[in-house]
Amino acid sequence: MPAPQPSQPQPPQPQPSRSQSSQPQPQPSRSQSSGPAPTSDLSSVVPPVLAEVVRSGFVEGRHRGSLVVLGADGAVELALGEVTAPVFPRSSNKPMQAAGVLRAGLDLAGERLALAAASHSGEPFHRDLVRKMLDEYGLDPALLQCPADLPLDPEERDTYLAAGAAPDRITMNCSGKHTAMLAVCAQRGWPVESYLDPGHPLQRIIHRVVEDAAGEPVAAVGTDGCGAPLMAISLVGLARAFRSFVTAEPGTAERRVADAMRAHPEYVAGTRRADTWLMREVPGTLSKMGAEAVQAVALPDGRALAFKIEDGATRALNPVLARALTLLGVEGPVVDRIGRTPLLGGGREVGEIRAAF
Secondary structure: OOOOOOOOOOOOOOOOHHOOOOOOOHHHHOOHHHOOHHHHHHHHOOOEEEOOOEEEEEEEEEEEEEEEEEEEOOEEEEEEEOEEEEEEEHHHHHHHHHHHHHHHHOOOOOHHHHHHHOOOOOOOHHHHHHHHHHHOOOHHHHHHOOOOOOOOOOOHHHHHHHOOOOEEEOOOOOOOHHHHHHHHHHHHHHOOOOOOOOHHHHHHHHHHHHHHHOOOOEEEEEEEOOOOOOEEEEEEHHHHHHHHHOOOOOOHHHHHHHHHHHOOOOOOOOOOOHHHHHHOOOEEEEEEEEEEOOEEEEOOOEEEEEEOOOOOOHHHHHHHHHHHHHHHOOHHHHHHHHHHEEEEEEEEEEEEEEOOO
């Protein structure tokens, strides 16, 4: 007789909708002193469902992810999923990159510093300030090494294309960051052609800023969508970094970045973006999203959160953000506006994407 075959592992069973199940229990966080876990650890972790896609009363999809909430003292108060393993924060790293530019010696403030930490929407006032900054530092736009792109904001993209405009590096959402990086290199006499090399003096400074703010070593260095070096840290480290910016002493690079972003949030994002709404309507809040559905927020009293949607679906970002803000005690119309993500059918609303924790 043939030898018996080993049984095959069963696929994970679908999770019931929020109305059918109890809330997921917080998972204990890994000791902060041990640093982020190796990336391979994630292969054994099934993150909890953070958002459900509900159409006509039927749960047709789910988005898993990991989320951490810190108390005012910096201690972990809630951990869902694997929050100590390294992730790429993507553009949620931009406040730290902007602080690195300040530490390197560039004197930026106001809208210009906010734009240096931005994933801007590509609206006219964003593009105009990037051009002005390039002129102020005597920089040729051709020196920008971010890729040519269309406006990030869908409405602005339609207007831009209707006017016959083409993808441009200035229009790319990271152009403010790249302009600031080029400016400090030109000022310090550092090579401008290699300003994105991880070994460049500027990038080494930024690396140290990330580690200082996160309170842990950078676990990996990759390349972001804009071409800049990208430092991997844990979600706990990301939340800790945002907390460190809002609690930093006035006049420090970190506090200057936080203050500029909070004073000029429309330059950090755009007129139709959740980061702008939150920083504008909840005074003292620092908020920055990143690609692949990453989000970090810190409140002025030091409470903070960070999360990542596992599949990178940005459609789940705002409902999860709104729910996490509610857990932090933030309430009001802005939270409702951020969390509202309707689904359409036949041109009318037939469902929603909602938080599931």
